[in-house]
Amino acid sequence: MRAMSKNNANKFSPEVRERAVRLVQESRGEYPSLWVAVESIAPKIGCSAQTLLTWVKRHEVDSGQREGVTTSERERIKELERENRELRRANDILRTASAFFAQAELDRKLKS
Helix, strand or coil: CCCCCHHHHCCCCHHHHHHHHHHHHHHHHHCCCHHHHHHHHHHHHCCCHHHHHHHHHHHHHHCCCCCCCCHHHHHHHHHHHHHHHHHHHHHHHHHHHHHHHHHHHHHHHHHC
């Protein structure tokens, strides 16, 4: 079985994902386990069972039914990490510039 890449997972619209998750939730009681429900419904959606299970778990985390980092928290963490990288780069630039100007000032004083 071929593993689905992130790009393949994105070929399903949010509406299809929501519908698939809703189908699993609504019919969950008719199956002996969540996995069996997912395996039954995934082919009807046209995705792998593992992909559908991932969507179901993500929905459960986002709705507070399952422990974990929500989608919005994950996005915020990514945003903060990106901002942190930018600030580190800016600090490195400022540190380098400060050392350059300090050295230039020292050289100027030594020449006078």
